[in-house]
Amino acid sequence: MVNIWRLTKLQLISTFGFNKALHTRDAKERRKLLLLSIALLLGVLMIAVFSFGYSYAMATAFEQIGRLDLLLAIMMAVTSAVGFFTTVYKAGGVLFSYKDYDLLMSLPVKTSHVVASRVLQLYVLNLFFTLMVMLPAGAVYALKVRPEAYYYLLFVPLLLCIPLIPIIAATVIGALISWFSSRFRASRMINLVLTLLFVIALILGSFTLDGNEPELADLGTGLAETIFKLYPLTELYVDAVSAYRMDAFLLFILLSVLAFVVFCTVLGTRYKAIHTGLTTSRAGGKYTMQPLKASTAFQALYRKELRRYFSSSNYVLNTGIGMVLLLIMSVSLLFTSPEQLGQLADIPQLQRYLNTLAPLFVSLFVALSCTTSSSISLEGNNLWILRSSPVPKHIILLSKVAVNLTITVPITVVSCVLLMISLGTGWADSLLLFMIPVIYACYTALMGIIVNLKLPKLEWTNEVQVVKQSAAVLVAMLLGFISLIIPAGLSFVLTSVDGRVIMLGAGIILAGLCAGMYRYLKNAGERLFLGL
Amino acid sequence: MLTIRGFSKSYKGGKKAVHNLNLTVEQGDIYGFIGHNGAGKTTTIRAVVGVMDFEEGEIEIDGISMKKDPLACKSRIAYIPDNPDLYDHLTGIQYLNFIGDLFNVSRKDRELLIAKYADAFQLTPHLGDLISGYSHGMKQKLAIISALIHKPKLLVLDEPFVGLDPKAAHTLKTIMAEVCREGSAIFFSTHVLDTAEKLCNKIAIIKEGRLISEGRTEDVKGENSLEDVFMELIDHG
Numbered sequence: 001m002v003n004i005w006r007l008t009k010l011q012l013i014s015t016f017g018f019n020k021a022l023h024t025r026d027a028k029e030r031r032k033l034l035l036l037s038i039a040l041l042l043g044v045l046m047i048a049v050f051s052f053g054y055s056y057a058m059a060t061a062f063e064q065i066g067r068l069d070l071l072l073a074i075m076m077a078v079t080s081a082v083g084f085f086t087t088v089y090k091a092g093g094v095l096f097s098y099k100d101y102d103l104l105m106s107l108p109v110k111t112s113h114v115v116a117s118r119v120l121q122l123y124v125l126n127l128f129f130t131l132m133v134m135l136p137a138g139a140v141y142a143l144k145v146r147p148e149a150y151y152y153l154l155f156v157p158l159l160l161c162i163p164l165i166p167i168i169a170a171t172v173i174g175a176l177i178s179w180f181s182s183r184f185r186a187s188r189m190i191n192l193v194l195t196l197l198f199v200i201a202l203i204l205g206s207f208t209l210d211g212n213e214p215e216l217a218d219l220g221t222g223l224a225e226t227i228f229k230l231y232p233l234t235e236l237y238v239d240a241v242s243a244y245r246m247d248a249f250l251l252f253i254l255l256s257v258l259a260f261v262v263f264c265t266v267l268g269t270r271y272k273a274i275h276t277g278l279t280t281s282r283a284g285g286k287y288t289m290q291p292l293k294a295s296t297a298f299q300a301l302y303r304k305e306l307r308r309y310f311s312s313s314n315y316v317l318n319t320g321i322g323m324v325l326l327l328i329m330s331v332s333l334l335f336t337s338p339e340q341l342g343q344l345a346d347i348p349q350l351q352r353y354l355n356t357l358a359p360l361f362v363s364l365f366v367a368l369s370c371t372t373s374s375s376i377s378l379e380g381n382n383l384w385i386l387r388s389s390p391v392p393k394h395i396i397l398l399s400k401v402a403v404n405l406t407i408t409v410p411i412t413v414v415s416c417v418l419l420m421i422s423l424g425t426g427w428a429d430s431l432l433l434f435m436i437p438v439i440y441a442c443y444t445a446l447m448g449i450i451v452n453l454k455l456p457k458l459e460w461t462n463e464v465q466v467v468k469q470s471a472a473v474l475v476a477m478l479l480g481f482i483s484l485i486i487p488a489g490l491s492f493v494l495t496s497v498d499g500r501v502i503m504l505g506a507g508i509i510l511a512g513l514c515a516g517m518y519r520y521l522k523n524a525g526e527r528l529f530l531g532l
Numbered sequence: 533m534l535t536i537r538g539f540s541k542s543y544k545g546g547k548k549a550v551h552n553l554n555l556t557v558e559q560g561d562i563y564g565f566i567g568h569n570g571a572g573k574t575t576t577i578r579a580v581v582g583v584m585d586f587e588e589g590e591i592e593i594d595g596i597s598m599k600k601d602p603l604a605c606k607s608r609i610a611y612i613p614d615n616p617d618l619y620d621h622l623t624g625i626q627y628l629n630f631i632g633d634l635f636n637v638s639r640k641d642r643e644l645l646i647a648k649y650a651d652a653f654q655l656t657p658h659l660g661d662l663i664s665g666y667s668h669g670m671k672q673k674l675a676i677i678s679a680l681i682h683k684p685k686l687l688v689l690d691e692p693f694v695g696l697d698p699k700a701a702h703t704l705k706t707i708m709a710e711v712c713r714e715g716s717a718i719f720f721s722t723h724v725l726d727t728a729e730k731l732c733n734k735i736a737i738i739k740e741g742r743l744i745s746e747g748r749t750e751d752v753k754g755e756n757s758l759e760d761v762f763m764e765l766i767d768h769g
Contacts, residue, residue, distance in 0.1 A: 289659075292642055304622065307626075380617075388583050
């Protein structure tokens with residue numbers, strides 16, 4: 001057991017680069033840590049405040065029908081669903097794709113313990129989210145119900161168990177996909193395609209579930225039944241926490257721990273075989289010299305970067321999922337009228353919002369697809385190749401920007417055309433719908449590369465640490481959201497101003513920012529890149 | 533070909549890794565740079581190839597200042613670090629073509645030189661395989677080929693013989709002698725003193741960031757073996 005903790009600790013201290021910053025003598029690094037900690041704390045506070053407000057509003061509604069226990073049920077189900085969804089497409093990467101595999105596996109540690117440490121890494125990261133959501137929800141419940149002391153005694157231990165089963169379920173799927181892919185020569189590509197298909201199926205499946213959900217007006221038994229049917233552990237959880245049932249409490253803990261132990265033990269028996277299948281490429285050894293094609297440095301760098309992107313399922317899944325979602329939504333809107341969609345989402349004025357905010361709606365998915373914020377960090381130990389090459393460094397940086405635009409712009413344009421058709425936008429709205437997301441794509445890509453230059457993470461053992469958990473990715477995502485929230489907020493607040501004027505203003509400002517960032521990369525790119 | 537004048541490098545916290553280093557590598561030289569672990573070899577090499585910034589001193593490649601025109605300098609240099617991490621997701625030939633593009637090597641030249649050096653290192657049949665499947669030695673060979681295909685005026689190699697099998701090590705020595713005969717120069721670090729003694733016409737020994745001996749190999753070692761001289765200088769120099 002102590003080895004599991006040792007291995008987990010080893011992985012966690014490198015997350016977010018805290019260990020490096022804590023032990024460095026460089027004051028700049030320490031400042032970065034401080035700023036990052038403040039940003040993280042702000043993020044945590046924002047989610048906690050949002051969770052508290054949302055829980056309070058829901059609790060007020062549930063209070064009227066005498067079912068405050070549904071608050072805990074819903075928040076627990078949401079936490080579990082988010083945990084499952086965010087883990088499913090990184091599980092394979094965390095379990096199998098890490099650089100220190102040989103080192104770890106050569107240590108006198110059981111394979112199942114190595115697996116356990118990988119799962120616990122996912123668990124700890126999800127636990128933070130669980131605490132941010134469930135603690136405020138639990139506090140609201142306590143404020144409203146004034147429960148007995150039992151509540152607190154049961155609530156806290158179960159809090160620690162909530163993320164376990166969703167994570168195990170997600171890692172089972174990740175491991176199964178990895179196991180299946182490992183049997184083929186093109187294992188990485190098959191892994192990527194299968195995971196992507198699973199996520200798409202999950203999204204489409206959730207649309208179907210939305211259609212069958214009772215409306216908020218029919219709260220009560222119907223809603224409870226739906227939640228309990230969707231995720232049976234919710235019922236067990238509610239029974240334990242709000243009805244103080246010790247059998248439900250013990251069963252919940254037992255099931256969670258058992259799932260963890262069984263998964264680690266079973267995967268431990270096939271772990272090495274799967275890893276070998278996934279990481280071993282068959283050497284042909286039959287190459288004969290063919291005519292080669294010469295190209296410019298930019299083209300060569302662009303091609304290299306594009307190959308890098310598609311060679312990593314972690315990279316594609318974490319940055320490409322936004323584009324996949326956008327395409328699915330745009331296509332599905334062709335078959336669903338905005339009125340129907342409004343009824344489905346319980347937002348009566350959806351049509352109006354969609355027409356005004358469609359450019360920002362599309363841009364949200366663009367902002368989620370920032371490949372540049374991790375593209376420099378992913379160079380890792382290969383950085384010497386680019387640094388010693390006789391190529392102006394801004395060309396290297398712009399080749400990474402070009403790859404990001406290749407991922408976002410074509411799908412954005414197609415989706416915008418589909419949205420123009422389904423929303424029946426006029427020429428002015430169509431023009432904005434086309435221009436604003438493209439400007440956001442440029443903004444996201446340029447901003448991402450600058451953020452990554454400022455916050456590089458070149459020492460990593462697992463790509464997930466870079467594409468999902470690095471400071472640059474978090475900061476770039478935050479800046480992307482802020483740039484979206486401001487015009488969206490202004491559209492809601494300034495009701496007397498035409499929404500299109502606000503969009504146009506936002507577009508002009510962002511285009512100006514893009515021009516500024518481009519100039520900055522051209523002028524300071526060399527210095528920043530060599531300073532990495 | 534390479535001139536280092538008054539080069540010093542301090543790390544954060546004030547510790548000097550290299551102190552007032554001066555040396556000159558001329559056309560045709562095979563220049564061995566030796567010293568114990570942490571003596572400052574890699575720091576010097578990284579500054580020479582322009583991957584590490586420095587404040588004190590001047591480094592010139594072919595008469596061009598690394599500080600003033602790093603791109604012109606880099607286009608004349610080939611560098612192989614001590615542990616060449618290459619792009620695992622590319623095949624060997626894709627990597628060589630990529631380097632050929634960065635160094636603006638003509639299609640004809642790169643085909644000719646890749647064929648020549650890949651055959652010499654017996655790597656041609658594996659060029660179509662992903663680098664992730666290469667052994668350490670194969671990666672080292674690929675890195676060496678990538679360094680040679682753009683006909684550099686100065687080859688800077690950090691521990692180039694590590695990981696090579698005896699035949700590949702022999703091939704590399706032959707090629708090193710050949711490129712220097714053709715007018716290039718080589719500046720390389722090594723711990724293999726026997727190789728340095730046989731291969732280099734000039735030697736520099738660095739200890740705790742300072743050059744403690746430098747010159748023609750026969751002058752540095754005199755009547756003794758290079759190993760004896762090195763041990764004497766390191767222990768008592």
